[in-house]
Amino acid sequence: MEELDRIAAIFPDLRWSQARRITEGWDHVVVLLDDARVFRFPLEAPYADGLGREIEVLDHLAEYLADRFTPRAGKRSGDRATDRAADGLVGPLPVRIPRYDRVALDGSFAGYPIVPGRALTPQLLATLPAAQRETLIAQLAEFLSALHTAPIAGTPLERVPPSYLAEDQQEIREGVAAHLSAVLTPGELAEVEDILADVDELLAADLPAVFIHNDVYSRHLLWDEAAGRLGIIDFSDMCLGDPAVDFAELHEYGEAFVRAVYERYTGPKDPGFLDRAWTYQRWVGVYMLTDHFEVGKTTWSVARETFDRCRAPRG
Template sequence: MDELERIAEAFPELTWSRARRITEGWDHVVVVLDEALVFRFPQEAPYTEALAREVEVLDHLSPRLPVRIPRYDRVAPDGSFAGYPLLPGRTLTPGVLGALDGAARGALVDQLAGFLSALHTAPVPGTPLERVPASCLAEDQDDVRRAAATHLPAVLSPEELGEVEQILAGVDALLAADLPAVVVHNDVYSRHLLWDDDDARLGVIDFSDMCRGDPAVDFAELHEYGEAFVRAVHERYTGPTDPGLLDRAWTYQCWIGVYMLTDHFDVGKTSWGVARETFDRVRRGR
């Protein structure tokens, strides 16, 4: 049974004229109906098992955050998929950000900093956030190390392999350190940020990797927009910070560059061109 048949069976009262299927995500198939409703179908058991938690957590967080986030209002009876009203806005690519005028850019920075601040300081005890799991970075690091040793010697130069090892060693050091642990989105980057020009309002989507970890993680992929942007957001950030936060954010960003190289071979969701471009970007430094 395909996704549209599953939607029709679960919600027989629902009708639509157009459907758009999105498969470029890593863990979900997404179906958009009439550019008004979004249905997300987890593709792996852990994400299916986590869906009920995500629905509850986002319902709890929505009124507490200064940005738009998904608020599921349709959950399949078997809990295998769920849907929410489409958030308005266009994907905040570096090009879209670069074209914003000063006022819009300032509003965006303020809202993004406000989102991270509110999320990272959200009280956990006695709330649905108690169900948010701890970071799995240590397990992911083990997987990346194994994949790097298996696949990368054939495609990287000795110098590049040395840089990979340096990056992985840096993450080992962070894993061994006593770092703060807060609720983090854990995947804040352009594909998950939407900018609504009409209302000058930010939307943030895809909370399926939310966990409790180092707040620096949520600054890491903002380097896609450049170091100055990361620092501008951090200057307005009122969450838990310390002198090493931005350096750790860069270490995590470098790790993502290595992760994408290994993902190309292990999973295949990342094209070699995209993986190589990301790795080359972090090699150039901040």
Template sequence: MPVDPDPHRDPRSAAAADDTVAPYDPVSPADRGAALDAIRAAFPALAWESSQWIDEGWDHVVVMCHGCRGADSLGHRDLVFRFPTDEQALARLPHEAAVLDHLSAGVDAAIPRYTHVPPDGGFAGYPLVYGDRLTPDLLRSLPTTDRTMIAGQLGALLTALHGADTSVPPLDRVPDSYQPENLDFVRGIVANDLPAVFTEDEMRTAREICDEVAALQSTLLPRVLLHNDVYVRHLYWDARTSPGRLGLIDFTDMCLGDPAVDFAELYEYGPRFVDEVLARYVGRIDETFLDRAWAYQRFAGLYMIVGHLYYGEETWEYARATFDRCRSPRRPLA
């Protein structure tokens, strides 16, 4: 799928922008004025040289503070503060922080680890996960050694996540997959809104995608800890370290479900990359694994269309290109 300009570019390689959300309640993406005040109030011994406002997320807005100093910086030069924009994301934030703290010691890739959590809640911050957004163009431009490292680190990270013991705290409170609710929601939009913008052939494809995912939901499948949103906007590559280091951000939608879900949107990088990651993954794989991943990728493409129509998220061109890329029922082969 095409990608938007990268707002999360490594401050060591690009200049930061400027800007500014209210603590203790979900914030509006338009409510910029209160964000820096909330950070200052919670961490009075924190100062910064510049700040950047990012509102591309579906359930959070982000304030990035660059050039941080003072006792409340805890020695970090760049901090990311996330402000939930709905009640559900707000309620999940403390648990997300606890889970990431639990996971961090067992993974080599960079993942967020919350260091700045106000006592009254409302938002939380962590040291920036450095790197450049891992777009398909960036991956293609890298030398073979880097591409191999990325596949290896991502395979190892997914192995660690999917192998985590979900019976122990705080993983025992990770919810089951939201996919059944999402499917019901998508079916409603398909029935009521898509006929105005889709051809009859496209409508058949949309209904087919929903039926395929419904069939998978009625199948007994492995149930593991999922990131549940592994795609281009959440993957980063820091080539300025030696060796380079992969980063994965935004664990808001983590849940328990089919491990194939976390491979679905890797198809944006092409089937060869999916195969390379899978070759370095140690988990419960069977002959249907990649077919399931492709089914979930098709559902993600349809969800992009729904997100545009219902929430106003993404541009029509972005959503349309995503859907068109994964319309075929045939899984692409390397």
């Protein structure tokens, strides 16, 4: 495995017994060492160029989240764990994110201790006891609230690019024209055009722009049942955009889940927020169809299932 040779050459002190190469993602090859350490290798220039920024932003976010979730009133010991205990916040911070600690000298790849947990599939969510689901919802809402209210000026978040939605919209229109007329009915094509027109309206609107993860869905949400803690990974598509985007793919779990997170969410809200989240989710359904032909990472059955789910009435 070429990636293992590169890891061994740059980090000769690392030892491992088992390694797995994961290629199902869109933008990176991932190598997992002993189910304990993750190395990510960007596949395309924008992600390779953005790796250093991602590392810097995640370092900043880790400190920002720690400060946010640790009240600072009164005299502090200087030790975060001690101060959290003194404030009645015994235990670690509620949401885990990656923290890179191994970075290749040329910046071409990097690794971090694994964020524990299982991918939060709808099937896993359905099996969780009610108390765990409530805890998970509260943690996700707390995290998104923190993310979407993070100060940008004077921080590494200033380096984060604006939303890519306009460019992605153009690419999807080209993909629709090239591929979908042969596989969709005239009625389905009309629905696709309606979805893209709705997104055009959002692109022309004056919407809030905050720091967003931009890819919050089941593969990037991890639930550690033993610890009762949420993990959120893969910040490589982060940008400054509409906070409703980070609620879009939560529809994978159903409208009730989206509303439950939104009720606990204390970030920027407005009357059209949830409607926009649904529009972005419907757009993802179209994206999945074109991705099947353009990139091939999405099987037709998965793409079609996603599109059909996004065509159905909300709820």
